[in-house]
Each structure stands twice: as structure tokens, then as C-alpha cells.
Amino acid sequence: MLSFTLRRLASVVGVVLFLALAVFALGKVGNADPVRTYIGANASAEQVEQARAELGLDDPLLTQFWNFLTGAVQGDLGISLSTKHAIADDLSTRLPATLELAGWALGFAVILAVVLAAVAALGGKVAAVLRFVFFSAASAPAFLVAMLGVLVFYQAWGLLPASGRTSYGVYDDSTGFYVIDGLLHASPLYAADAIGHLILPAVAAGLAPGVALARVLSDGLGASMSSPFARTARAMGESETTILRRHGLRNASSPALSMLAVQAGLMVSSLVVVEQVFAWNGLGTYLANAIAAGDFNAIAAVSLILGVVYVVLNALVEVALAAVDPRVRLG
Amino acid sequence: MRFSLTARAALGLAAAALGLAACQLPAGELPEVGGASVVATDATALTLALASDIPAPDPDTAYNGYEMTLVNSAYEGLVGYATGTDEPTIAPELATDWSVSDDGLTYTFHLREGVTFHDGTEFTSAAVEPSFARRLDIGAAGPGYMVAGVTDIATPSDHEVVLTLDAPNDSFLDYLASPFGPKMVSPVALAEHAGTAGLDWFSTHDAGTGPYEYTDFASGSSYSLIAYDDYWEPAPAYDLVTFRVIESATTIQLQLETGDLDGIVGGMTKEVLASLGDSDEVSTYLFPSMTAALMFLNPASDLFTAQEERTAFLSGIDRDALAAAALGPIAADADGPYPSLMVDAATNVDAVEYDPHGLDAFEGEHVRIGYPAFLPGAQDLADHLTATLNAAGIPTESVGLESGVFWAMSPEDEDAPDITLFTNWPDAAHPDTWARIFYTPAGGLDLFGAEVEGLEGELDAILADGDRSRYADIAAQVSGSGYWTTLANLDTPALFRTEVTGVEEARNPVLGIDLDLSQLAPAS
Structure with a gap:
């Protein structure tokens, strides 16, 4: 197990290094000039040269890559060409915003998947309806779900907010996670308001992954519930619900866990759209603005962070699976 | 149907419960917005x-x-x-x-x-x-x-x-x-x-x-x-x-x-403006301002090396119709090279008049438009200009350029566009802040670096003697050169x-x- 974990750790380092190289190289191909983006159109030639030196663009490529790599390891992701702030500072508020949303979306996806798969496994007319829901919801793009949510729950019924993260401003000592902030400041109102703001974006981002997960879980449950051990459990007088809970879900969880890691990575791409619809000031809106402004430093930093999260998440899932299933280690 | 209604009711109830709960929950310690001294109703x-x-x-x-x-x-x-x-x-x-x-x-x-x-x-x-x-x-x-x-x-x-x-x-x-x-x-x-x-x-x-x-x-x-x-x-x-x-x-x-x-203010799409146009609760305003849309011809392009070619090309484009079709209600007809609020109409001389046959000489030529993809409205203008030129028998493609590529654009590059577009406002209401910025290479926004000989010196002289009537001569030289044209004044919605x-x-x-x-x- 230790050797498996070390092998996975080594592969994570390799993949992240390759990712850093790819992200860096992409910024160097083409004929884009980041200096004008940084100092503006009206700058003189002298000011352009001064800014080029300041940004380290006169250095040899290898030096630039080394600086990029060592800076990233130390948390220095460079200067944003559009906001002109340290990217690490820019991301210090946006990363928690995205993590909070992603966490709630993932939580919603898992709960939805378990509920849908469990109901489907019990069979009957409801299961047939749910199969239809599986197919239709899985094909609904996140922005469509987001807009429908806004139209129904904000405009028509006035139940949930349509934008932002809070109605009450930000605490001076905010952790960046507003639900936690509310709890830390003993304000249930603040926490509930933050949850209210989270519901629509989390559902929009988590619906498709939840349904995809449910389909995998449902297939696994179908196989489990018709397996010999399930028949034995029935013969011993256990109820369907108990068999589902004790045996079915446990045996069907391995492929679902693998799928969860994949879906978590894919969900990040949908967050770019969802954050824009809900004016959610996270990595997604930051990335979209950076792309629009040609702010390559910011694009590279966000891409690297998202890539690392994705790679680490997948590695953790592999290690977790290996811990519970020896076939994974041997494979 | 029963299932749909039940599900909807459940979701509604859940959301309503959350809303009610939020209303009745203890506020605890809330952040101070606007300072503790201000209580804004x-x-x-x-x-x-x-x-x-x-x-x-x-x-x-x-x-x-x-x-x-x-x-x-x-x-x-x-x-x-x-x-x-x-x-x-x-x-x-x-x-x-x-x-x-x-x-x-x-x-x-x-x-x-x-x-x-x-x-x-x-x-x-x-x-x-x-x-x-x-x-x-x-x-x-x-x-x-x-x-x-x-x-x-x-x-x-x-x-x-x-x-x-x-x-x-x-x-x-x-x-x-x-x-x-x-x-x-x-x-x-x-x-x-x-x-x-x-x-x-x-x-x-x-x-x-x-x-x-x-x-x-x-x-x-x-x-x-x-x-x-x-x-x-x-x-x-x-x-x-x-x-x-x-x-x-x-x-x-x-x-x-x-x-x-x-x-x-600003930043709204044509669709939203049209949608709220008849609203009883939301008023739509169009503020006249000095923002304008410009078109630049690349002097290094084989199509536009001669002044006669440039002015002929520009004369073949119905600029008022193009801007109206592309930008809708925010586009107002341009009088000449300056924004219309900046100078009087007599000063805003435009040496190029619309000629429906102006594009005839360019039939069969290939044109490439490179527009700033990061500027609102630029793509609409580029798309309509592309359609206009294609309809005139001039095969045309338009390419959106992101910020870094746009600013790195050099007129002599092999893949440099023949035409580019830009929208901007001046720094101030003085004509020099428009003419110098766009129409002289030192200005910063003369995107292809085109130059009318002696223009910068003339602008310096006007700044020194303050005789603003001479900006009419500047307008005549700028429009007559065919390097630039103002497509429209842009109102701010x-x-x-x-x-x-x-x-x-x-x-x-x-x-x-x-x-x-x-x-x-x-x-x-």
C-alpha cells in the first residue's frame, strides 16, 4: 500500500510539473504582447521597455520558467496584467468563494445521486420516471439550469436571491467562507442568508454531476441488488431497505467514487458559467475576465491551481480505492 | 402531472421555509456596511x-x-x-x-x-x-x-x-x-x-x-x-x-x-434595451457623449497604399447605415472625424462622401478585418462590415483579436489585418485630445501608425495659439487621407x-x- 501511495505521489508531481510547463509554454507561443495589457495603450516605447524589464520578460525563457515554477511553489503567482495586483492577493478572496460553492455543489451532487440511485433501485413507477429525469437532466447545460432557477425561484416566486454571496456585507475578519463566517460570529441570520445565496448556484453546478453519479451508482446498485449475496440476505429475512443500505450501496460505491473525482473536475468548468450568471466572485469569473483582458499571468495561475486540484483529487480517490479494494493495488 | 406539482410544491415549501427561517433567525453580530454611523433606509x-x-x-x-x-x-x-x-x-x-x-x-x-x-x-x-x-x-x-x-x-x-x-x-x-x-x-x-x-x-x-x-x-x-x-x-x-x-x-x-x-449605466446589450423599452418601472436613457466608433485602414496593405484607393473604399461604405444596423439605437450619425459634441458641424469636415459605386474597384479583392474582441460592439460592427463587403463582391473575413494580440499588432506583419475597428472616448472635450491620440503615431491609439505629414506640428501650433477654427483644416486632412474614418457617435445607454x-x-x-x-x- 505504501509503495502504491508513493508511486501515485510521484506521478502527481510529474503531472503537475508537466502542467506547469504546458501552461507556461502556452503563454509564450503566439505573438501576444502582455506589456500593453499591463500598462495601457497610451504608454511610450520607453515605458513599455521599463515594464517589460519589471515583469521579467527580458530574461531567458529558462530563467522565466524557473522563476514561474519557484514562485508558484512559494505562493507567488506573479502580477495580474489587468488588475495590477499580486495574483495571490486577487485569489485570496476568490479561491474560498469557489471552494465554498464547489463544496456545496459537490455535496448536493452526492446527496442527489444517492437518493436518485436508491429510489431507482427500489423499482416501481417512480424509478421509471427517475430514469427519464436522469437522461433529461444530464443533458441540461449548467447555464440553462441556472437561468431556469433564477426565473422560477427569484423572479416568479421571489424565494431565493439571484446574485452575489450575501445580503449583509463581509466581516473584516472573514474566512472567505460565508456560511462559516456567520457561524463564527454567532449570526444564524448571516449563515442562513449565505446558504440562501448558495442554493441556486450549487444546484446549477451540481445537478449534472449528481445525475451522472446517480447513473453509475444506480447501475452498480442494480447489479448488487441482484447478486447472490443480496438473494442470501433476502432469504435470511432482511428488508429491501436494509439490504440496500448495508450491502448494495457499499458494493456499488467504488465506481461511483471514481466517477465523483472525474465529475468534480468537470464541474469546475461549469462554475465559470455559473459564477457569471450569479455574480459569484470566484475563480470562474476571475478566469473569464482574465481571458477577456488577455491577462495571461492570471490565466496561467488559475489554470495551474485548477489543474493541481484535479490531479490531487484523482490521486486521493485512487489511494482511497486502493485502501478498500486490493484489486486496484494489484492492477 | 401530479408528480410535477408535488415536486414543485416541495421545492417551493423548502425555499419558503428557508426564507422564513432567515427572516426570523437571530441576527447576531452582522458586518457593518457603510460604517456604524450610517443607517440607510x-x-x-x-x-x-x-x-x-x-x-x-x-x-x-x-x-x-x-x-x-x-x-x-x-x-x-x-x-x-x-x-x-x-x-x-x-x-x-x-x-x-x-x-x-x-x-x-x-x-x-x-x-x-x-x-x-x-x-x-x-x-x-x-x-x-x-x-x-x-x-x-x-x-x-x-x-x-x-x-x-x-x-x-x-x-x-x-x-x-x-x-x-x-x-x-x-x-x-x-x-x-x-x-x-x-x-x-x-x-x-x-x-x-x-x-x-x-x-x-x-x-x-x-x-x-x-x-x-x-x-x-x-x-x-x-x-x-x-x-x-x-x-x-x-x-x-x-x-x-x-x-x-x-x-x-x-x-x-x-x-x-x-x-x-x-x-x-452602459454595458447593456441591444436586446436588454429593447426588452425594457416599454417598461413602466424602468426608464431607458440614451446619453449623448463623445464616445465614437472608428475604422482604421492599414497603409501597409496592398489594397490601401494610395490615398485615392483608401478614400474610394471608404466612400463605398454607407457608414450611417452600417452603424445603425450593427449598434442599434445607441448609434448616432457621425459628422466628421471628431465626436459631434466636441466641435461644431462646420469644423467637423468630412472629405469623403458616400458613393454607392465606391467599392466597385475592389470587387474580387480579399479583405481581412481584425477587430478588438474585448471591446463591446466591435464584433457587431465587424460582422456587419463583413456582410457589406461580401455583398459587394469583396470576399471578407473578420477575426476577433484578444487584448494581447491586438496591441501587439504591427501593420507590416504578414497576417496584419487590412482594416481594424475601435471605440473610445477622448480624455477631455478639447479637439486636440481626440486628433492627437488617434491621428498621430505618437498619440498611442493611431493603431496602424498612419501619418499625415506635418499634422502633429500643426496640432502643436494650434495648442500654442488657441485658434480652434483651424481644427476644420485638421479634419479635412484627416478625412481626406483615408487612413481613418469615424463610423458613428455612440450614445451611452x-x-x-x-x-x-x-x-x-x-x-x-x-x-x-x-x-x-x-x-x-x-x-x-
């Missing part, structure tokens, strides 16, 4: 949308556009442009009156008394020199040039300042009145937050004399201003103004309709709830997206 709180995030609203580096409403609400200059009028008129701000010496080198300003900065420091003539010095130091890459010609600042008394220029400059007062012009900043704050080390402080705090103060800033999310209690004029009607960054036009529209938002009054009076004649918030008031 719904009637005195104004919530506006920003369709995109803004750079730091620092008075000396802000040079973008949308952040200028914040800057000009918190800071004031010696003079400014009167708002709510099409005619740009220089009006008193912190200077009550002024005079210019006969040789055009000395400007004497009498300063308003009883004015304090937001940090409590009294405004006197001693604030002028450090304010100008920071503009030159920090704003060097942007609007710093506006005070570069000042060689001496004398302060005969606390309420009089005398500026001496190195050479006569007819546009100097316009620089001072510009939305981007130099502002008066508290000398105490300048000393405490000097140089580049103070940039972070100035990006979230202010030290001006304006009707509003910066308060809670959540970068990328929302920016709040509170009314300054000791403002030298009557206090503004709204105690608290919050700008929320909302990038989805649909969300903005819905929030305007429900009343969660009170208004937005604004949407406001009908409860908000004073919107027309608050608009800036140069920069339509810059709104004087102190003129807005709730309907009584």
Missing part, C-alpha cells in the same frame, strides 16, 4: 450594477471608464465639466473662479473656502502641489501627461494658487476639467501613503473632498460609497450607494424589474428605476458612463 440607499469589474479607483491611475463614477464621487478637481448638458462647459469645482494670462502661460485659481478632505484636513492651496506631484509620479503611464507641462506652482495665499506652464496649452483647462483630470488629494494622506507603496491603500480608501467616501470594497463583487457628512455643498439625497458587479445581462434585467437594482430622479442632469458630456451621483434623488 431603502429610500436613501441606491444600488447600481456594474456589468464588469473595475480596476482600482485610485484618482491618479484610474483610466478605464466605469471606475470613474467612483473616483469623481469621492474626489474633485479645481474645475470640472458641467453635467446634464450636451455642450461641454468648464465649471467651478474646488476653484470658484480663474484667469489666464495673455501669454497663456499663467493660470490663477481662487479656491473655495470651508472645504475639508474626508480625513478632516482643510483644503487649501497647499494641497495642489503634492496632488499634481503624485499624478506625475504614479500616473505616468496614463493621465500623468495632463500636468506634465506645469513648471511652477505658487501659493500666494491659502486660497489662491498660480500655475505656470512651460508653453501655452489651449487644452490645459480641459485637462483639469476632464473626468480623468488631476484631483485634489489630502496632503496628509499623500504623506502617509506615498509612492507605489501607497497604491494598495488608495485602491480601497479615498482622501478626496467629494460628496461621497469609499467604504466597503469587496474587489470583484461590490463597492459601497457613503455620503460625506461635511461636504461643502448640500448633502446628496442618497446616503449609501452600492455598486454590484453583475456580468450577466439577464440577471441585471431581472433585478431591475424586481427592484433589487436601481440602475445601470442607461437604465434606471422610475423612482430614481435626476438621471439626465447627472450625466457627464465627455464620458457618458461617468455619473454625478450627488444629483440623483428618490422621487418624492
Whole structure:
């Protein structure tokens, strides 16, 4: 197990290094000039040269890559060409915003998947309806779900907010996670308001992954519930619900866990759209603005962070699976 | 159907329960918005949308556009442009009156008394020199040039300042009145937050004399201003103004309709404007301003090497029809090379008239349009121009260029476009701030580096002698060269709830997206 974990750790380092190289190289191909983006159109030639030196663009490529790599390891992701702030500072508020949303979306996806798969496994007319829901919801793009949510729950019924993260401003000592902030400041109102703001974006981002997960879980449950051990459990007088809970879900969880890691990575791409619809000031809106402004430093930093999260998440899932299933280690 | 209704009811109940629970939950310790001293009711709180995030609203580096409403609400200059009028008129701000010496080198300003900065420091003539010095130091890459010609600042008394220029400059007062012009900043704050080390402080705090103060800033999310209690004029009607960054036009529209938002200036799509055009609750405004759309022909292109070819090509395009089709109600017919509000029609000479057969000579030629993908409306213009040229038998492709590629564009490059487009506003209402920027290679926005021989020298001479009638000759040379043409004047759209009054009076004649918030008031 230790050797498996070390092998996975080594592969994570390799993949992240390759990712850093790819992200860096992409910024160097083409004929884009980041200096004008940084100092503006009206700058003189002298000011352009001064800014080029300041940004380290006169250095040899290898030096630039080394600086990029060592800076990233130390948390220095460079200067944003559009906001002109340290990217690490820019991301210090946006990363928690995205993590909070992603966490709630993932939580919603898992709960939805378990509920849908469990109901489907019990069979009957409801299961047939749910199969239809599986197919239709899985094909609904996140922005469509987001807009429908806004139209129904904000405009028509006035139940949930349509934008932002809070109605009450930000605490001076905010952790960046507003639900936690509310709890830390003993304000249930603040926490509930933050949850209210989270519901629509989390559902929009988590619906498709939840349904995809449910389909995998449902297939696994179908196989489990018709397996010999399930028949034995029935013969011993256990109820369907108990068999589902004790045996079915446990045996069907391995492929679902693998799928969860994949879906978590894919969900990040949908967050770019969802954050824009809900004016959610996270990595997604930051990335979209950076792309629009040609702010390559910011694009590279966000891409690297998202890539690392994705790679680490997948590695953790592999290690977790290996811990519970020896076939994974041997494979 | 029963299932659908049940599910909907369950979801509705769950959301309603959450909403009710939120209403009845103990508030506990909530963050202070706008400071503990301000308790803004719904009637005195104004919530506006920003369709995109803004750079730091620092008075000396802000040079973008949308952040200028914040800057000009918190800071004031010696003079400014009167708002709510099409005619740009220089009006008193912190200077009550002024005079210019006969040789055009000395400007004497009498300063308003009883004015304090937001940090409590009294405004006197001693604030002028450090304010100008920071503009030159920090704003060097942007609007710093506006005070570069000042060689001496004398302060005969606390309420009089005398500026001496190195050479006569007819546009100097316009620089001072510009939305981007130099502002008066508290000398105490300048000393405490000097140089580049103070940039972070100035990006979230202010030290001006304006009707509003910066308060809670959540970068990328929302920016709040509170009314300054000791403002030298009557206090503004709204105690608290919050700008929320909302990038989805649909969300903005819905929030305007429900009343969660009170208004937005600029940044709206044609579709949203059309959709809210008949609304009883939201008023649509189109502010005339000096924003304009331009087309540039690449002199290095084989198609446009000769002046006759360029003017023939431009004559074949019905610019009024093109702009109207591409940009809808915000496009107004252009008179000539300058924005129409900048000079009178007689000065705004256009040497190229529409000729339906102007494009005949280009039939079969291939044209490539490279437009700035990051500018609103540029793609619409490029698409319609492409369609027009294709319809005329000129195979045309248009390519959106992102910021880094656009600014790196060189006219001699093999893949350089034959045509590019741009929309922008001038720094000030003076014709020099348009002609020099776009029509001389040193200006910064002469995108293909085209040059009319002797034009820059002529512009220098006009600045020195102040004879503005000569700008008609500049217009004739610029339009006659065929390097550039102005496609349209662009109005600035604004949407406001009908409860908000004073919107027309608050608009800036140069920069339509810059709104004087102190003129807005709730309907009584």
C-alpha cells in the first residue's frame, strides 16, 4: 500500500510539473504582447521597455520558467496584467468563494445521486420516471439550469436571491467562507442568508454531476441488488431497505467514487458559467475576465491551481480505492 | 402531472421555509456596511450594477471608464465639466473662479473656502502641489501627461494658487476639467501613503473632498460609497450607494424589474434595451457623449497604399447605415472625424462622401478585418462590415483579436489585418485630445501608425495659439487621407428605476458612463 501511495505521489508531481510547463509554454507561443495589457495603450516605447524589464520578460525563457515554477511553489503567482495586483492577493478572496460553492455543489451532487440511485433501485413507477429525469437532466447545460432557477425561484416566486454571496456585507475578519463566517460570529441570520445565496448556484453546478453519479451508482446498485449475496440476505429475512443500505450501496460505491473525482473536475468548468450568471466572485469569473483582458499571468495561475486540484483529487480517490479494494493495488 | 406539482410544491415549501427561517433567525453580530454611523433606509440607499469589474479607483491611475463614477464621487478637481448638458462647459469645482494670462502661460485659481478632505484636513492651496506631484509620479503611464507641462506652482495665499506652464496649452483647462483630470488629494494622506507603496491603500480608501467616501470594497463583487457628512455643498439625497458587479445581462434585467437594482449605466446589450423599452418601472436613457466608433485602414496593405484607393473604399461604405444596423439605437450619425459634441458641424469636415459605386474597384479583392474582441460592439460592427463587403463582391473575413494580440499588432506583419475597428472616448472635450491620440503615431491609439505629414506640428501650433477654427483644416486632412474614418457617435445607454430622479442632469458630456451621483434623488 505504501509503495502504491508513493508511486501515485510521484506521478502527481510529474503531472503537475508537466502542467506547469504546458501552461507556461502556452503563454509564450503566439505573438501576444502582455506589456500593453499591463500598462495601457497610451504608454511610450520607453515605458513599455521599463515594464517589460519589471515583469521579467527580458530574461531567458529558462530563467522565466524557473522563476514561474519557484514562485508558484512559494505562493507567488506573479502580477495580474489587468488588475495590477499580486495574483495571490486577487485569489485570496476568490479561491474560498469557489471552494465554498464547489463544496456545496459537490455535496448536493452526492446527496442527489444517492437518493436518485436508491429510489431507482427500489423499482416501481417512480424509478421509471427517475430514469427519464436522469437522461433529461444530464443533458441540461449548467447555464440553462441556472437561468431556469433564477426565473422560477427569484423572479416568479421571489424565494431565493439571484446574485452575489450575501445580503449583509463581509466581516473584516472573514474566512472567505460565508456560511462559516456567520457561524463564527454567532449570526444564524448571516449563515442562513449565505446558504440562501448558495442554493441556486450549487444546484446549477451540481445537478449534472449528481445525475451522472446517480447513473453509475444506480447501475452498480442494480447489479448488487441482484447478486447472490443480496438473494442470501433476502432469504435470511432482511428488508429491501436494509439490504440496500448495508450491502448494495457499499458494493456499488467504488465506481461511483471514481466517477465523483472525474465529475468534480468537470464541474469546475461549469462554475465559470455559473459564477457569471450569479455574480459569484470566484475563480470562474476571475478566469473569464482574465481571458477577456488577455491577462495571461492570471490565466496561467488559475489554470495551474485548477489543474493541481484535479490531479490531487484523482490521486486521493485512487489511494482511497486502493485502501478498500486490493484489486486496484494489484492492477 | 401530479408528480410535477408535488415536486414543485416541495421545492417551493423548502425555499419558503428557508426564507422564513432567515427572516426570523437571530441576527447576531452582522458586518457593518457603510460604517456604524450610517443607517440607510431603502429610500436613501441606491444600488447600481456594474456589468464588469473595475480596476482600482485610485484618482491618479484610474483610466478605464466605469471606475470613474467612483473616483469623481469621492474626489474633485479645481474645475470640472458641467453635467446634464450636451455642450461641454468648464465649471467651478474646488476653484470658484480663474484667469489666464495673455501669454497663456499663467493660470490663477481662487479656491473655495470651508472645504475639508474626508480625513478632516482643510483644503487649501497647499494641497495642489503634492496632488499634481503624485499624478506625475504614479500616473505616468496614463493621465500623468495632463500636468506634465506645469513648471511652477505658487501659493500666494491659502486660497489662491498660480500655475505656470512651460508653453501655452489651449487644452490645459480641459485637462483639469476632464473626468480623468488631476484631483485634489489630502496632503496628509499623500504623506502617509506615498509612492507605489501607497497604491494598495488608495485602491480601497479615498482622501478626496467629494460628496461621497469609499467604504466597503469587496474587489470583484461590490463597492459601497457613503455620503460625506461635511461636504461643502448640500448633502446628496442618497446616503449609501452600492455598486454590484453583475456580468450577466439577464440577471441585471431581472433585478431591475424586481427592484433589487436601481440602475445601470452602459454595458447593456441591444436586446436588454429593447426588452425594457416599454417598461413602466424602468426608464431607458440614451446619453449623448463623445464616445465614437472608428475604422482604421492599414497603409501597409496592398489594397490601401494610395490615398485615392483608401478614400474610394471608404466612400463605398454607407457608414450611417452600417452603424445603425450593427449598434442599434445607441448609434448616432457621425459628422466628421471628431465626436459631434466636441466641435461644431462646420469644423467637423468630412472629405469623403458616400458613393454607392465606391467599392466597385475592389470587387474580387480579399479583405481581412481584425477587430478588438474585448471591446463591446466591435464584433457587431465587424460582422456587419463583413456582410457589406461580401455583398459587394469583396470576399471578407473578420477575426476577433484578444487584448494581447491586438496591441501587439504591427501593420507590416504578414497576417496584419487590412482594416481594424475601435471605440473610445477622448480624455477631455478639447479637439486636440481626440486628433492627437488617434491621428498621430505618437498619440498611442493611431493603431496602424498612419501619418499625415506635418499634422502633429500643426496640432502643436494650434495648442500654442488657441485658434480652434483651424481644427476644420485638421479634419479635412484627416478625412481626406483615408487612413481613418469615424463610423458613428455612440450614445451611452442607461437604465434606471422610475423612482430614481435626476438621471439626465447627472450625466457627464465627455464620458457618458461617468455619473454625478450627488444629483440623483428618490422621487418624492
